[in-house]
Amino acid sequence: MDTKLIKTFGEDILQYRLRTARQKKRMQYEDFDKYLIQLHKEQKALYLQRWQLGWELLNPPVQQGWKRYFVLREDVMNNKHAEFFTSILKKINTVHYSWKKDFTVKRKKFGRKVYVVRQQGLLEPDELHFNRLGFTEAEKQMFYAYFCMDSSGKSYLRYAFVEPWRFVLVVKPHIIYKVRKMDAAINKRIAEIDNYLKRNDYEKRQQKIIGGKYRYYHFVDKDIPNNDFKNKPVTRIIDMIKET
Template sequence: MDTKLIRQYGEDILCYRHRAARKKKRMQYEDFDKQLIHLHKEERQLSKQKRNLGWEALTPPIQRGWKRFFVLREDVARSKHKVFFENILQKINTYDFSWRKDFKQKKRIRGRKIYVVKPQSLLKLSELDLVKLEFNELEKQFFYEAWETDCRGLFVKRFVFKEPWRFVLRVKPNMVDKVRKRDNLIEARLQEIDDYLSKNRFTGRLNKILHGSDGNSWLKFYEKEKEKYRFKNKSLNQILNLINEQQWNSGNGEN
């Protein structure tokens, strides 16, 4: 409360809870933030209820496209090491889905659109994956270390299977025999909350309340990390070309 009011009317005015305009404005922001937090909690609770509705059988089952995955090659399946490589395959197998049985997709090559087979590879593991999937020392010997760039442009270490020829791809119909149960009231309320947050652009404010950031600070962090590894695994000529290009760009910017 303003001290001028206390000097003018005395300390008795404190019992009237008179608030300054600045404090009123701050209380409005705090009340709005509490409403956003309440909506976030309601959304999490409804999402949990939606996930726990369970499944119901679909009779008769229907086919939705095709699925492709790795299996043991015939000679490996007949060998005495069948169980060993089956255990490895269960941990690094990947599944892909397509509406086409041949798994072809459009690709533009020299201005022409052609159909090429969609590539698929075994799972490349991180150090944490080796621990989570409980690889023993013998299984680890079938992997080698490789450095590659991830989706953020950062160099990361991966463990790649040494003998991928032991596995072959197999295509099967993707049969669906069960579907999730649905609750129209839950889905309508979730859609209402999502529309309110997205259309009014309150998502950034909610992220800042919950995580201390509006979601854009991670871009600055990854830009710094990307700059740190910019010259990694590059030859001297490539490094000099990058430096010259950076100097040329900065010079043009100054002009």
């Protein structure tokens, strides 16, 4: 409450709960944040409703492009250890999808656009993912560890299969046997909310108030020793060097 109003009309003015311009402005921001939270809750409820609609069988099934994945090589499949390598392949296999059977992608080479085959390899999980895949002790012996560097310059371990030649890539039609059921009203409302948030650039604000996604934290590496010369004048640094 503004003190000028109290001096002018006395303390009885407090019972009317009049708000200053600053309080009114803050309430507008708070009301808008509550509206963004309400939209987020509505979005979650709509996505859940759409997911609970279930599946619808296609009759007849349709082909939607191609898929490429690894299988055991023919000589390995006829070997007595085929079951052992099949168990490993189930955990490190990868599947790629493409509209083109040859799995080529467009690339630039010497200023010209050329088509090259899209590369595909076996899964090379990090240490945490590797331990979660449930390998037996015998299966773990078929992997070797090597160090990689992430975008922040920190190294971490990855595990690669020792004998990738045991597996070969095959290309098969990607057949769709069922699709999710759709509701026009639900899809329309989801699109309206998404367009409203994106058109007005409210997504960042919404994510910040519901989960703090856009907060930034300062991490300090404890392994790095303290710098004695930091935030000190040059003359003091020279004296410190002479003292040492």
